[in-house]
Amino acid sequence: MVKKLTLEQKAEALLIISKLLKNGFSLSQSIKCLRLLNDRNNVFEKIHQDLQAGQMISQSLQHLKLPSVVFNQLMIAQQHGKMELALEQTGLLLKSQAKQKNKFKELLAYPCFILTFLLTILIGMKIYIVPQLEVAGGSKNIDLFLKLLLLSLALGMVAIILMAVQIRKKSDYQKALALVKIPIIGKIYLSFYQFLILQGLGMQLASGMNFFDICEVNSRFQKDSIQAHLAQKFVTGVTTGKDLLKMIDDEKLLPPQLKVILQAGESGPQLAQDLLLMSELKFEETRRHLKKALNLVQPILFGVIAVVIVVTYLLVLLPIYGMMKGMS
Incomplete structure (x- = not known):
């Protein structure tokens, strides 16, 4: 089920992706981590699917409704x-x-x-x-x-x-x-x-x-x-x-x-x-x-x-x- 993320959750997601990228993780691995942390919300599943389909991360993040x-x-x-x-x-x-x-x-x-x-x-x-x-x-x-x-x-x-x-x-x-x-x-x-x-x-x-x-x-x-x-x-x-x-x-x-x-x-x-x-x-x-x-x-x-x-x-x-x- 897709639940609307709060502003704080969106901010945390962006910060986590940034930290993981700085530590050498790939974009795909970073999104997988977020999927595990937010298993009740499939927003990050949709982002992961977009990445697998070849879209840029900036395009995939549109699911966060920024x-x-x-x-x-x-x-x-x-x-x-x-x-x-x-x-x-x-x-x-x-x-x-x-x-x-x-x-x-x-x-x-x-x-x-x-x-x-x-x-x-x-x-x-x-x-x-x-x-x-x-x-x-x-x-x-x-x-x-x-x-x-x-x-x-x-x-x-x-x-x-x-x-x-x-x-x-x-x-x-x-x-x-x-x-x-x-x-x-x-x-x-x-x-x-x-x-x-x-x-x-x-x-x-x-x-x-x-x-x-x-x-x-x-x-x-x-x-x-x-x-x-x-x-x-x-x-x-x-x-x-x-x-x-x-x-x-x-x-x-x-x-x-x-x-x-x-x-x-x-x-x-x-x-x-x-x-x-x-x-x-x-x-x-x-x-x-x-x-x-x-x-x-x-x-x-x-x-x-x-x-x-x-x-x-x-x-x-x-x-x-x-x-x-x-x-x-």
Whole structure:
């Protein structure tokens, strides 16, 4: 039976293949090991069958349902003898992403519990405490606050769902442009895409390919994938007389450092080395952004909870204070 692998399982699979290849095992032996480790899932059986049929490992790994930008990157890596490195770095990033995702869920659990508890207290105060104290306008104020709070939560959830649905409908390139604009997590996606693009360019240049060769190869990738879209865009632009550096400046998915490297006038192996070095820096930057985004989540949620607590106290205590002042 084919079961959908989790992000963490996909990452582990890529890392295991990378380690086995580095230790001298063949691709076929590496996949056999994964079949033994995951005997309840025949995804790796399908990958093994593809390898036996003569397909490249990058093609066979499509059964892991990896994002097209990652799938294309593995194809580039295999063509230029950097498969172990690409598998390892992609696996590490996916594993880090899965870890942060799980930690994110854990961090959300406590604030969500507190928020639910506060809502329960508000409802309890409205039904039981306020009527007994006979506070003028207290029930109406709590009603209004509850409605505003629930409406805000509902609108927030609806907005997130609608945004997710809209992004899913877009092509890979348009999806990437939408993701990099999202507050907080946008930087993570941007540095991740830049890492893959720079690494691919570096590997292709290191093998002796020129700009037009790279664009021609990349344009054959999956339609509307990031690499294919950029290749077609740059070939069309250069052939119509547009300035390459200006096009790099205008492209949101390319780092400004790429323009600086090209302006230095380097070419061939040295340019390839610089791009690969820059991709390593983007790799580390992606991991830093992941940690930073995770560290922001809980303080923001606790800030929202603090506001709810303060407003709740004000709604109840101010009317009571006014009533006591009137009695005195």
